[in-house]
Amino acid sequence: MRKTVSAFAAAALLALGATTAAIAQSASYSGPSTAPKAAASGVYSGPSTVPLMTVKQLLDTGKDDQHARLQGRIVSHDGGEHYTFEDATGRITMEIDDKKFPAGQTVSAEQRVELLGELDKGLRKTEFEVDRMALLP
Template sequence: MKHILTATAVALALGLATAGASAQYTGPSSIPAVTVKALQADGKDDQHAVLRGKIVSSVGDERYLFSDGTGQMKVKIKQKVWPAQKPVDANTTVELVGEYDKELIGESHFDVKEIRLP
């Protein structure tokens, strides 16, 4: 009986530790929010940024079209980045945290590291 209680306590402790590790920070950030227009005009390769707007369509292979009212940009979003708690559609306002991938040849895009639902 003592072993069962000890095993249960350990399992509960591990479960609580794992739950805390999956929490997301939602406070202020030192990464600046920018517009698509500003990022495309003045953005630097690997620049960290936050974009606010809507993911308007899928263009295939983890690539999506994002719009913020100032312009549109392709964004790359890996499956593991999508929020599990709420589905995202073309009407959902999101904050995309990531890096601008400025290409010298070809089309530049934004590599999304985190999706926030404000």
């Protein structure tokens, strides 16, 4: 009985580990990465009244929970849902859920994207939480 319970517990831990690894991956970003990959979904691509800003403008004048649109490139995957985004004015850390990547499309480090989201400005870190992503031509 004890061996059966131990074997069951070991199998459950292996399954949990595989599930955790799958969650930490992003199948939609193909640029540089320090972590593995996972899945994606579709996005809205119509007009928006949220202002288009540069990374520099957002970092210099942005307020916590401020909505903004950014255009540039996701230049690296930094693990989990964390990415580095870059435009001509600078870089910012992004939090992008795998579901925010365009369904069935891969986003490379060379692909220009438009991101809609909000600034999360804290005492120790500042990052942009992405609500929507669209590929740019």
